[in-house]
Amino acid sequence: MMLLTTPPRPLIPRMKIAVIAPARYPIREPYAGGLEAFCHTLVRALRDQGHTVDLYAARGSHGHVPDVELPGVEWGELAREATDTGYPPGARELEDAAFARLREYLATQDYDIIHNNSLHPALFTPGNRLPLVTTLHTPALPEVQSAIAVAGAAAGRFAAVSEATAGAWELQAPVTIVPNGVDVTRWLPGPGGQSAVWFGRIVPEKGLHLAMDAARLAGMSLEFAGRVGDRRYFESEIVPRMASMDATYRGELDHRDLNDLVRRCAVCLVTPRWEEPFGLVAKADDVAGLARALRIAAGVDRSVVRQWVIAHHSLTATAARYAELYSEVLAR
Template structure:
């Protein structure tokens, strides 16, 4: 490295660990990013679900969980427990980044799908870059609508994703997901095509099926059925 190393906080999912096998592309992206930035000499600290890979060469921020009392659970406003746990984890993290950890980082890179890192970005002294991995969600749109704009910056993993968010974010840098070619060496090939990912409309498995039919190849699909109606109507 020629430049001084940066102190980087990476925010990922509070529920899913950053380790192989990856639950999805977001976790894979953060894993490779943490490993590469650490390998380049930067000081990386990762906030992610318990059990994340300890061989990445980075520090880890603890996920703070919440023990909701019996009385609070009986209240009519009580949401699902996973919602409360996730809300509490990100609330604690953002308060830490704006309080006791305020001078600990040069940049905060947010990859989570949660609204609080966006809504509270202006409270953090360091610049907060949020990478948008998905189409718009109501919670993130709400956070974008109330943010002050100070300290908040945005990138998207594709031009398509950036275009989907343009109604809410007017300045989005496009930084495509990287691929570690050493981890995907060319194989011997075979008689089948393969597609893998979550079986939801935006992932386009039905397009892959159509392409395979046109090319005259059988195709194998691998992945969780996250949208049963789509699977039954377009895939099965």
């Protein structure tokens, strides 16, 4: 009888890798958002696999290259006007200049691979000789799409977190799909509880107000955590709802404390109101449908969900997939 086995992954040589993070927020806990968490955890996972990895990120990051850092976005006295997409006066110009300097610096280094997660157009230039791999974390951005088109083959290779995200961009070559991964050694199972939980950036497109409405309709309390990315939204939509229901804001949490929060809650609400690049899970604005789904999901066997994640979306597997992509680029 012939036994069928899964073929082993190819042996990947150890590489010297530069990871470029987005410039807006420091790469440190508590993370400003999912992209910041992705960059930091991927760097750690690649290092665990034996690669040498340098992180290029905003001022105030942990474990980055401090001599060539990005400026970040500081709102100062305009903090109440802060958003996750806008800039205070002069900040965009500082960011553009910093990325131009970074591009010139990297051209003098001997990295095997430069993994770009910033989507800044300055990195895509005609004649570019950087061994560049870019992960597409967002829908297409016009200025970046234009820079990629002008750069042509010099724009390098691309990965995307989902087929939907890849399809939103116009690229000359096929895109490698690498789903995001979860560090299953740090995100551990828990006993559950009575409350629902929500976490993420507190901005309109993440739909926290819908999660609050659904939890109230389902008769459940809600605990939520995350960075307030839009102060006006928080004050106009979130604070009034907190006064009319059993909802508790836990602030910005590092992954250990966030894990503890999630472990002791019954069910997690995810309420995107835009086309999330990875993990489309709900129909926007259907509060009644979300409340019904909330009651159903609270009864799902947590151990089954965890085993599925381990099998399909572990951080270790994500890092291995990227290492394979890097080796493909090196082989050409």
